[in-house]
Amino acid sequence: MNKKLPTVLFFGNEQIATGISSSAITIKSLIDANYSVQANVVHNATNNRRNKKITDNITVAEQNNVPVIVNPSNQDLLLFIQQNNFDIGVLVAYGKIIPQNVIDMFKFGIINIHPSLLPLHRGPTPIESVILQNSKTTGVSVMSLSAKMDAGPIIAQKELPLNGSESKKQIAESLLSLGSQLLLSAIPKLIDGTLLPTKQIERLASYDNKISKQDGIINPQKTADGLEKEVRAYLGWPGSRLEVHGTWLTVTKASTSKIPAIKGILTLIDGQLLYGCNGGSLKIEQIKPSGKKEMSAAAFCNGYAHLLNK
Amino acid sequence: MSKTPKDTIITLPNPHLRQRSQKVGVITQQTHNYINQMVAATLDWEASRNHELGIALAAIQIDLKLRIIIIREDFEDKNNKNFTILINPVITKYEGDIVEDYEGCLSIKDIYGKVPRYNKVRVKATDINGEETRLSADGFIARVLQHEVDHTNGKLFIDHIKDSPKAFYHLDNDGQLTPLNYEQEIANSTILW
Structure with missing residues (x-):
């Protein structure tokens, strides 16, 4: 006996603020698991940076002869789906609301x-928020998409314990690989009807605000503990930044220190690069001057001694 | 082109597919050879198909009139090439609801059917070491077992749905199923019946 593989339409765009090729991981694992991925719908073929690099999920699609559809109108999308009759849609970091009439087209x-x-x-x-709130645990959910944002019924969930030192990138990567595995094991059960999605409990819902570029500017009135969390949460985008004598510096790794330093000033004390803040100081371990590569605090102190308060 | 393992698979209208197979008496080296041929044929067939998995085979499908069936260990993972071997399988009990789902057959090219089957079965068989084994299965694997045991009795999935005009589908080149025109393509087919 043989069995037809389910046909899949994939929606995905790259570079959610994490800088991780989130949808590329998922489309790759769908193809590797032999799903018949019929097309990859994106709304932007290149990243938003100046180099206009083709995004990873498009590269994966092209390597596997999956056609790419760039930024279709809702009408075109509806027509395309009507003509092709897909079993299931998979959407990862698409960044656009899908109207209910499109969702309803998939069996x-x-x-x-x-x-x-x-x-x-x-x-x-969600990832930035669990870092900033110092959550002990987070996780990943696979859900059935509804027109209301992130409110669809849950298909599968898995927890991820946190130790309080992970960066946004590390959490995102762990959650996406867990999520891809969950998704792959859920699709067959969803199709043969052995798995029924459960509704979310609305009164328990919480919403996170958007992060703005402004949020990344390091405020010395905050505690070292809070700033260290921001460094991990804002890594990649918007970046925890401070300005010293007209040079913008992005802190990419830091810890807290009890050593008092003058608030809002970058100082070298006992071989440690410290930024004074409320109740102590932020000990900078890795730093990236604007337009330069990321470097260790020691390398920075050698090359940028003129920015330090001695 | 030289003959490859998948070319040993017989397809309709070969009349052997509608004949009952014989019980295997003793498991010999020859039996092992036959099983290896069945596995090779299934995997070689699968490699030639873009949108399908070969998940089970009965010996009659490579023209061996023996009650042997092989079933893929994992129906989702193409890379898992292990099969469970059942010799002289018999369904001892049908249970649960009757459910409809799509199935296809390596001996009936490009046609899929929506076939009603019991959701749960119990099977008695001999394993590869000659020991009696009993298993109970539900869901899709129960369907696969019914399909394969049918083969050992000369029955095909299309025989279950021959009077259902809406149960027949064609697998298109792009991996999608489209309904077939029952009157024109199925009812009077000289290949299928």
Whole structure:
């Protein structure tokens, strides 16, 4: 006996603020698991940076002869789906709301990976929020997409314990690989009807706000503990930044220190690069001057001694 | 082109597919050879297909009139090439609801059917070491077992749905199923019946 593989339409765009090729990981694992991925819908073929690099999920699609559809109108998308009759849609970091009439075209709906334990942390910044709130645990949810943001019924969930030192990138990577595995094991069960999605409990829902570029500017009125969390949460984008004598510096790794330093000033004390803040100082371990490569605090102190308060 | 393992698979209208197979008496080296041929044929067939998995085979499908069936260990993972071997399988009990789902057959090219089957079965068989084994299965694997045991009795999935005009589908080149025109393509086919 033989069995037809389910046909899949993939929706994904790259570079959610984490800088991780989130949708590339998922489309690759779908193809590797022999799903018949019929097309890859994106709304932007290149990243938003100046180099206009083709995004990873498009590269994966092209290597596997999956056609790419760039930024279709809702009408075109509807027509395309009508003509092709897909079993299931998979959407990862697409960044655009899919109208209900498009979702309804799929026999088994569109499924989506969201990097939080829904209904907690709906919205665009779930990973940043668990870092800033010092959560002991987070997780990933696979859900059936609904027109209301992140409110669809849950198909599968998995927890990820946190030790309080992970960066946004590390958490995102762990959650996405967990999420891809969950998604792959859920699709067959969803299709044969042995898995029924469960509704989210609305009264437990929490929403996170968008993070703005302004949020990345290091405020010395905050505590070292809070700033260290920001360094991990804002890594990649918007970056925890401070300005010294007209040079912008992005802190990429830091810890807290009890050594008092003058608030808002970058100082070298006992061989440690410290930024004075409320109740102590932020000990900078890795730093990236604007337009330069990331470097260790020691290398920075050698090359940028003129920015330090001695 | 030289003959490859998949070319040993017989397809309709070969009349052997509608004949009952014989019980295997003793498991010999020859039996092992036959099983290896069945596995090779299934995997070689699968490699030639873009949108399908070969998940099970009965010996009659490579023209061996023996009650042997092989079933893939994992129906989702193409890279898992292990098969469970059942010799002289018999369904001892049908249970649960009757459910419809799509199935296809390596001996019936490009046609899929929505076939009603019991959701749960119990099977008695001999394993590769000659020991009696009993298993109970539900869901898709129960369907696969019914399909393969049918083969050992000369029955095909299309025989279950021959009077259902809406149960027949064609597998298109892009991996999608489209309904077939029952009157024109199925009812009076000289290949299928």
